[in-house]
Amino acid sequence: MNRRRFLKGSVLLAAAPVAASTEPGAIPDYEKPFLELHRHVATPVKIAKIELLRIRADYFLRTTSTDGVQGIVRTKQVEDYIPILLRRVAPHFMGKDARDLEALIDSVYIANYKMAGQAFWAPVAYVEQSLFDLLGRTAKKPVGALLGGIIRKEIPVYLSGSGRETTAEQEVDVYVKGIERTGAKAVKFKIGGRMSRNADAYPGRTETMMKLARKRLGSSIAIYIDANGSYNAAKAIEVGRMLQDLGVKFFEEPCPWEELGETRKVAEALEMPVAAGEQDASLWRFQWMIQNRVMDIVQPDLNYNGGFIRAARVARMARAANIPIVPHNTQTGASAVNILQFASAIPNIGPYMEYPHRGPEKAESWYTPNFFVRNGMVKVPEGPGLRIQIDPAYLAKAQVIES
Numbered sequence: 001m002n003r004r005r006f007l008k009g010s011v012l013l014a015a016a017p018v019a020a021s022t023e024p025g026a027i028p029d030y031e032k033p034f035l036e037l038h039r040h041v042a043t044p045v046k047i048a049k050i051e052l053l054r055i056r057a058d059y060f061l062r063t064t065s066t067d068g069v070q071g072i073v074r075t076k077q078v079e080d081y082i083p084i085l086l087r088r089v090a091p092h093f094m095g096k097d098a099r100d101l102e103a104l105i106d107s108v109y110i111a112n113y114k115m116a117g118q119a120f121w122a123p124v125a126y127v128e129q130s131l132f133d134l135l136g137r138t139a140k141k142p143v144g145a146l147l148g149g150i151i152r153k154e155i156p157v158y159l160s161g162s163g164r165e166t167t168a169e170q171e172v173d174v175y176v177k178g179i180e181r182t183g184a185k186a187v188k189f190k191i192g193g194r195m196s197r198n199a200d201a202y203p204g205r206t207e208t209m210m211k212l213a214r215k216r217l218g219s220s221i222a223i224y225i226d227a228n229g230s231y232n233a234a235k236a237i238e239v240g241r242m243l244q245d246l247g248v249k250f251f252e253e254p255c256p257w258e259e260l261g262e263t264r265k266v267a268e269a270l271e272m273p274v275a276a277g278e279q280d281a282s283l284w285r286f287q288w289m290i291q292n293r294v295m296d297i298v299q300p301d302l303n304y305n306g307g308f309i310r311a312a313r314v315a316r317m318a319r320a321a322n323i324p325i326v327p328h329n330t331q332t333g334a335s336a337v338n339i340l341q342f343a344s345a346i347p348n349i350g351p352y353m354e355y356p357h358r359g360p361e362k363a364e365s366w367y368t369p370n371f372f373v374r375n376g377m378v379k380v381p382e383g384p385g386l387r388i389q390i391d392p393a394y395l396a397k398a399q400v401i402e403s
Helices: 004-020 082-093 098-110 118-139 167-184 206-215 233-245 260-269 281-290 310-319 333-345
Strands: 048-055 060-065 070-074 154-159 186-190 223-224 249-250 272-274 353-356 377-379 399-401
Touching: 048 082, 048 118, 048 186, 060 281, 070 118, 070 333, 082 098, 082 118, 082 223, 098 118, 098 186, 098 310, 118 310, 154 167, 154 333, 167 186, 186 206, 206 223, 206 233, 249 260, 260 272, 281 310, 310 333, 333 353
Parallel strands: 154 186, 154 353, 186 223, 223 249, 249 272
Antiparallel strands: 048 060, 048 399, 060 070, 154 377
16 A cells, blocks of 8 residues: 555545545535525525626626626626527526525526536526626625635636647747736646546646746746546556646646546555545535545536535535535636635635636726736725626626527
8 A cells, every 4th residue: 555545535535524425315524504695695585586697709698686786707608508508507696685595596407407417507607697796786795705715815827728729839929928027825727638548638748848947947836737638548647647746736638537446546546645526516416426436636617517606615615525626617807706716715725726827917997897817916906896887888788698
């Protein structure tokens, strides 16, 4: 038994009483209510309207209470899920008390459990995030306060958004310049070929890029790696040992995401932490992966996994097992507010949150405040709700999508 396996076994043993159900039919700890929305808002917040808006290529989910308070969130990839959102998800929330959001997230699943997966949970996330904005504006509190309380007002981030269409040299140069602009202390490179059965983007790219990255970035910059399921376990272990020797801090999705056994083999073989979970949308699956130590860092996506509440439940599972949570994030600008609010309130987040960055940051005129990486940090916007104010003149251009 190697040292890593011994340590994992020790942590899992300590976490087992928390992770396991105590009696047949008992509610798992991660499903027990933890929000206190009724304490933050004394009177019912009835949901009167749920609208999907489109402005050119951008989509927004807007909710309105019977008191006229509105919440709004910019969505991601919703155009792929519109029928599910409008036919299955939105009607379930209509007329309900938004303060019962935890129970509503569970009941919308029960009503549609055969559809569960990213295509279902992403629409749920957009409604939930918009309702958090509505509740925060009603209570005059930020979403982080509703999630349990503000712990941090600035979020350390790692730069991501790396591609495979570049040469090794070009990709390293992107991050050298990115660090110069932002003062970031961590970056993430994409290696392999994405679900490529051990093939690199081109022969030798990964090793050349990583050795050059360490040389040019120096020892003070944390380097993370994302393989997007490029390898089987044997190849991932081989590549992982090379990365380990270069001081890489974590190895994300080394094997295809559904190959839990392969990913676990990699985690057991390497001293370097293995990260996974961005594609997953099942709390039971997350619990199994954590209990069986498939990964060392848990990475639910705030959209794919169904929103703040379900991500917070994953964080609670991970915390019981002494594992950090580093949510997957591909959003910047107005859409990045969800990762900032979430990270402001969750105790066991990792040292850096993911923040895509490929070039100079540009201010947008249609919303305030704009977010920028400064000294490796992004400030959590202050104010009620998600704290995004959209220009009414811009929003007036929106088309309501009805089918």
